[in-house]
Amino acid sequence: MMVVPLTTVLVLAIDTATPAVTAGVVQLDADAAPRTLAQRVTIDAKAHGELLIPHLREALAEAGRTMADVDAIVCGSGPGPFTGLRVGMVTAAALGQALGRPVYPVPTVDAIAVEARSGHRLLVATDARRREVYWAAYDADGGRVEGPHVDKPADLAEKLPSLDVASAAGQGAEMYADVLDLPIALAPFPSPHGLVAVAAAALLAGAEPDPMTPLYLRRPDAVVPTGRKRVTQP
Known part of the structure; x- marks a missing residue:
């Protein structure tokens, strides 16, 4: 099947790989840099699950768009701690499936x-x-x-x-x-603009997204017990 390049893509951008709960609506045009229409960012490492969906709704409302207007979703894939990163990637995948839209993972x-x-x-x-x-x-x-x-x-x-x-x-x-001991550039967390910029070529080409594979880089802190602990009777 021939893929027709796109000239404009409305993108929902999500990232929860850092303490920042990041959501935004970005317009991507073939002849211009990504343009952020609205965004919500809250720095709270314990609030990804609580804030992500409200942030998405607020950003869409401010941009004057609805979920149905979204052409694609871009999601930060980390690396990041297990719990926070999982919130964003699961949410992006669920929205993509519900809306019938492609989801593009990009390294945070x-x-x-x-x-x-x-x-x-x-x-x-x-x-x-x-x-x-x-x-x-x-x-x-x-x-x-x-x-x-x-x-x-x-x-x-x-x-x-x-x-x-x-x-x-x-x-x-x-x-x-x-x-x-290096000069610090003022970019502590990912932005919706940065997330979409990474995926811009694939988005405009209508390319098949990469698999939604989170970059954990190590095992989660919490582990499932492998067996019952033996109790010694007094």
Whole structure:
């Protein structure tokens, strides 16, 4: 089946891979950069499940659109902590199925890199908890050349000479600025604009989305017990 390139796409953008609960409505035109019509962002690592759907509804209302107007959904795929990341990806997948719209997963770190891009090599680091960071490195054109990985900040700092980055972005970079010792770009969290920019070529081409695979990079903190604990009688 021949795929007809699109000239305008109305996109619902979602990300819950960081403490930011991010939702937005973005118009993507073939001859222009993505334009954010409305967005809602709340920094609360414990409120992804509570706030995401209200944020989506509020953003759509402000943009003067409805769910039926949406052509596609873009969702940050991490890396991120298990619980928060899962909220956004499950919500995006459910909306895509209900609306009959394609859902495009994009790495959250790539969306942050778009916002921080300044023509030089860049490190993006987000908070992975457990005193660790998720990170990826980008070339001067914004292409990802390393990662995403998860490391302790001190271990990442030892890798910086070989990465040859000039600055860093992301909440993790801000939290451990004293360890990484890099100039900080003001892009701590992904934006709807950045998320859609990463997927722009695929969206306009009407391409088949990649599988909805979350980038956890490690096992969740909570684990299912493998068996009953033996109790010794006194």
